[in-house]
Amino acid sequence: MFVNSLLFLYFFLPFTLLFYYFATEKLKNIVLLAASFIFYAWGGVSYVSVLILSTLVNWLLGLGSEKSKSLSGKKYWLIVAVLFNILPLLIFKYTGFFKDNLNFLISIFGMKPMVIRTFALPLGISFYSFKAITYHVSVNRKETAVQHNYADLALYISFFPSVLAGPIDRYRNFLPQLHDRAPNPDQFASGIRRFSIGLGKKVLIANSLAVITDDLFGGLASNLNAPLAWLGIICYSLQIYYDFSGYTDMAIGVAKMFGIELMENFNFPYISKSIKEFWTRWHISLSTWLRDYLFLPIAYSTSRKLIKERYFTIRVDQIIYVIATSVTFLVCGFWHGAAWNFIVWGLIHGFLLILEQLGLGRLLKKSFKPVRHVYAIFFLMISWVFFRTETLVDAFHYIGVLFGFGGKPINWQLVLEYLNTGLVLTLILAIIGATTIFSNIVDWFKRRYEDKTMLIRIFTVNIYEVSSIILVLAILVASTLFMVAGTNNPFIYFKF
Amino acid sequence: MIKRTDKFYQIILIFFFSIWILIPFLNNNLNFYSEPQISKTENRNLTKRPEFNIQLLDPYPAAFTDFFNDHIVFRNLMLKEHSNLSYYLFKHSPVPDQVDIGKDGWLYFGNNDKLIYQGQKCLSGDEIRNIAKELHRRAVYYKQKGIHFYFCFAPMKQEIYPEFLPNNYSRSPGGTQTDKIISVIKKDPVIPFIDIKSALLESKKYGKMYQKTDHHWSCKAGFYVYSAIMNRIKIDFPELKPLKASDITYNQVLRNGGTLANMIGFDEILKEDYYFPVIKNAPGRAVKKAGYPPPYWFAYKDEYENEYEIPDKTMPSLFVIRDSFFYYPMLFLQQNFSRTTLIWDAWMYGPNLELIDKEKPKIVLIMVYEQNVGSLLKYHIY
Numbered sequence: 119m120f121v122n123s124l125l126f127l128y129f130f131l132p133f134t135l136l137f138y139y140f141a142t143e144k145l146k147n148i149v150l151l152a153a154s155f156i157f158y159a160w161g162g163v164s165y166v167s168v169l170i171l172s173t174l175v176n177w178l179l180g181l182g183s184e185k186s187k188s189l190s191g192k193k194y195w196l197i198v199a200v201l202f203n204i205l206p207l208l209i210f211k212y213t214g215f216f217k218d219n220l221n222f223l224i225s226i227f228g229m230k231p232m233v234i235r236t237f238a239l240p241l242g243i244s245f246y247s248f249k250a251i252t253y254h255v256s257v258n259r260k261e262t263a264v265q266h267n268y269a270d271l272a273l274y275i276s277f278f279p280s281v282l283a284g285p286i287d288r289y290r291n292f293l294p295q296l297h298d299r300a301p302n303p304d305q306f307a308s309g310i311r312r313f314s315i316g317l318g319k320k321v322l323i324a325n326s327l328a329v330i331t332d333d334l335f336g337g338l339a340s341n342l343n344a345p346l347a348w349l350g351i352i353c354y355s356l357q358i359y360y361d362f363s364g365y366t367d368m369a370i371g372v373a374k375m376f377g378i379e380l381m382e383n384f385n386f387p388y389i390s391k392s393i394k395e396f397w398t399r400w401h402i403s404l405s406t407w408l409r410d411y412l413f414l415p416i417a418y419s420t421s422r423k424l425i426k427e428r429y430f431t432i433r434v435d436q437i438i439y440v441i442a443t444s445v446t447f448l449v450c451g452f453w454h455g456a457a458w459n460f461i462v463w464g465l466i467h468g469f470l471l472i473l474e475q476l477g478l479g480r481l482l483k484k485s486f487k488p489v490r491h492v493y494a495i496f497f498l499m500i501s502w503v504f505f506r507t508e509t510l511v512d513a514f515h516y517i518g519v520l521f522g523f524g525g526k527p528i529n530w531q532l533v534l535e536y537l538n539t540g541l542v543l544t545l546i547l548a549i550i551g552a553t554t555i556f557s558n559i560v561d562w563f564k565r566r567y568e569d570k571t572m573l574i575r576i577f578t579v580n581i582y583e584v585s586s587i588i589l590v591l592a593i594l595v596a597s598t599l600f601m602v603a604g605t606n607n608p609f610i611y612f613k614f
Numbered sequence: 615m616i617k618r619t620d621k622f623y624q625i626i627l628i629f630f631f632s633i634w635i636l637i638p639f640l641n642n643n644l645n646f647y648s649e650p651q652i653s654k655t656e657n658r659n660l661t662k663r664p665e666f667n668i669q670l671l672d673p674y675p676a677a678f679t680d681f682f683n684d685h686i687v688f689r690n691l692m693l694k695e696h697s698n699l700s701y702y703l704f705k706h707s708p709v710p711d712q713v714d715i716g717k718d719g720w721l722y723f724g725n726n727d728k729l730i731y732q733g734q735k736c737l738s739g740d741e742i743r744n745i746a747k748e749l750h751r752r753a754v755y756y757k758q759k760g761i762h763f764y765f766c767f768a769p770m771k772q773e774i775y776p777e778f779l780p781n782n783y784s785r786s787p788g789g790t791q792t793d794k795i796i797s798v799i800k801k802d803p804v805i806p807f808i809d810i811k812s813a814l815l816e817s818k819k820y821g822k823m824y825q826k827t828d829h830h831w832s833c834k835a836g837f838y839v840y841s842a843i844m845n846r847i848k849i850d851f852p853e854l855k856p857l858k859a860s861d862i863t864y865n866q867v868l869r870n871g872g873t874l875a876n877m878i879g880f881d882e883i884l885k886e887d888y889y890f891p892v893i894k895n896a897p898g899r900a901v902k903k904a905g906y907p908p909p910y911w912f913a914y915k916d917e918y919e920n921e922y923e924i925p926d927k928t929m930p931s932l933f934v935i936r937d938s939f940f941y942y943p944m945l946f947l948q949q950n951f952s953r954t955t956l957i958w959d960a961w962m963y964g965p966n967l968e969l970i971d972k973e974k975p976k977i978v979l980i981m982v983y984e985q986n987v988g989s990l991l992k993y994h995i996y
Contacts (some may be wrong), residue, residue, distance in 0.1 A: 536782060607658070
């Protein structure tokens with residue numbers, strides 16, 4: 119089930135809320151856990167057993183590590199736990215990738231392709247595996263104690279708002295909320311607002327842009343001309359942001375309705391002035407996860423091996439940064455998808471981060487602000503081409519067309535054909551929404567709450583609150599209209 | 615004071631949100647609003663509630679989701695409002711996968727028509743050769759029985775009126791699958807192919823060949839299609855006396871928009887002129903149906919078979935395997951043959967050997983809407 123579906127909004131959510139708020143304190147987590155398993159089962163009943171097994175074994179591994187007294191013993195349990203979570207990810211997500219590449223290699227030597235069974239990917243496995251690893255690392259680093267209650271650990275790993283697409287919340291953040299939460303009207307209302315904004319971002323903006331990107335990326339790049347290709351990548355850059363951040367907003371909003379605060383995942387990434395800044399604003403729960411559990415351990419272990427101050431005139435800290443960043447972004451790319459495109463996407467980001475660290479960053483800091491924005495947005499858009507296309511060849515063709523190579527002659531009439539009123543309005547809203555303008559307006563209103571003049575205080579609070587209620591309800595109505603339209607399945611002839 | 619006001623509005627928001635998300639549940643129990651079980655614009659029955667079977671859990675979520683989506687309260691109303699918003703405000707099709715909005719109010723069938731026209735969907739070389747082989751086998755088989763066989767395509771609207779397509783909608787530069795099939799069957803002298811597309815392109819100067827809001831051709835086009843068919847058949851049957859354009863007058867009727875207007879929910883708004891023929895001295899009369907059993911899944915059972923006869927029994931008899939495109943041509947063809955039997959076999963375009971053995975026609979004609987040509991791959995006549 120997806121949080122942006124009619125079934126979730128008008129069936130699953132109201133009933134889960136009803137059961138939750140009518141349940142006794144002791145049963146509230148059980149209600150949430152049962153709801154999480156049902157929510158997950160909706161995407162594949164068979165695969166819910168994989169999730170239940172995963173939570174169960176992770177719980178037992180945690181208990182096992184507690185029994186071990188020595189540090190090396192605990193380290194052993196951690197390695198087993200990490201392997202236990204990584205292996206299913208490798209099997210389910212990457213078997214097909216390795217099989218295809220292996221078969222390609224052996225076909226060069228004229229050998230017959232190997233028959234290796236591939237598996238359907240359980241939904242959200244990339245997210246819940248990382249959450250489980252977070253738990254074990256957290257226990258190993260003594261940030262938290264071992265969880266003795268299976269239901270509590272299972273709820274952390276499979277909590278329905280974040281099980282499919284994050285945020286990859288830290289166990290140490292989630293743990294205190296497991297038994298000490300008291301939802302209040304403020305938090306609930308804030309959850310409604312956040313959920314509605316996310317729903318609007320996903321259903322009204324991302325899905326509308328998807329129609330254009332599907333069309334422009336769906337055929338051969340050689341059928342496009344440069345302006346159309348740029349329109350396609352602009353739409354996709356906005357689509358992926360609104361899609362993902364919209365989903366995150368919905369997850370955070372729903373969690374708030376149950377009194378749980380999940381971590382933030384996006385902070386206006388497209389206002390970044392460098393790739394480094396981008397990664398502090400984009401998919402924050404993943405970037406900080408990779409920083410804490412991959413980059414820093416690699417950097418630390420490498421620094422222990424490199425004892426000189428310089429190697430080949432290069433400072434050792436820069437070498438360490440290059441190694442740790444390359445590995446981290448290789449993993450980051452591969453985590454996003456089992457294809458060379460994603461690996462190249464990750465490596466582009468890693469390469470740009472290294473360049474910024476080695477000097478480009480200093481140069482950028484001295485540059486005019488708009489130039490820094492253009493630099494960041496330009497390379498982000500180019501890298502998104504690898505994210506959206508099916509193969510590396512398609513990506514290079516598309517990039518060629520962006521710069522006038524291999525496409526059709528420029529025909530502005532074709533571009534205007536796509537730019538109907540709907541798309542123009544969506545693009546304007548999407549671009550403004552990707553900046554801090556709306557957020558600044560909200561802040562302005564909130565500051566007036568503290569105004570010395572009582573009349574201004576009363577006036578702004580009423581204006582703001584009434585318009586926010588109207589906006590939330592309007593987004594809900596409009597999103598429902600578009601979600602219902604998504605179920606429209608007309609046939610030209612009667613189909614009984 | 616501010617905090618109290620703030621809290622008051624939080625409660626109001628929670629109240630409205632709770633009511634809003636509970637509306638479908640409340641309607642289920644109080645039934646304050648109900649909608650028909652057949653969606654008129656979608657041309658389908660709404661999904662029924664699936665039975666819960668603990669032994670077979672995997673398909674249940676998808677089936678229940680379909681049921682829930684189909685029965686959500688105010689669905690038809692919301693679909694209509696979404697169509698209005700898309701068409702009038704956003705200026706794009708409410709169902710972009712299914713219907714494309716062209717210039718000057720011309721609508722085009724998306725889906726397979728679009729993919730075939732743009733070359734994104736194309737039968738393989740083997741499939742094209744297999745279709746040609748099947749047509750060859752049918753021609754040979756009918757010839758052995760003393761039957762003349764003719765084959766033609768009903769072209770897609772895009773082929774006849776590309777000038778009203780959106781600018782970003784271009785024909786496959788390498789030709790469509792239909793072009794490739796025609797180039798193969800034209801090389802086979804056993805298959806007499808009738809080129810309807812050329813006839814319609816030639817006749818565009820005489821009037822509108824396709825309805826603006828329908829994927830079908832117009833009644834006037836029906837006459838030119840008829841003429842193209844008769845011109846070819848007359849070579850083998852010179853005794854036939856085809857109707858002339860001067861034998862026909864047309865009544866103009868303003869009616870609800872056609873199939874495509876219906877799919878976007880605007881059939882009552884996008885009204886269009888339709889022309890219905892009045893034929894001078896029309897001898898063709900519908901006769902009692904033979905009662906051949908239609909396929910059980912075919913929605914238009916009454917249309918499965920139609921038979922017409924004229925008093926002049928010296929004329930040859932005709933057996934047509936057709937689809938909905940033949941509606942207008944059949945109004946004219948029934949006037950020329952001693953007996954005209956028309957079979958609409960649910961877009962299967964099968965050999966219908968049993969029916970042909972019973973009817974014993976002199977002529978068999980197959981007309982296939984070009985997007986459905988893949989159906990011929992299912993057959994191997996002998």
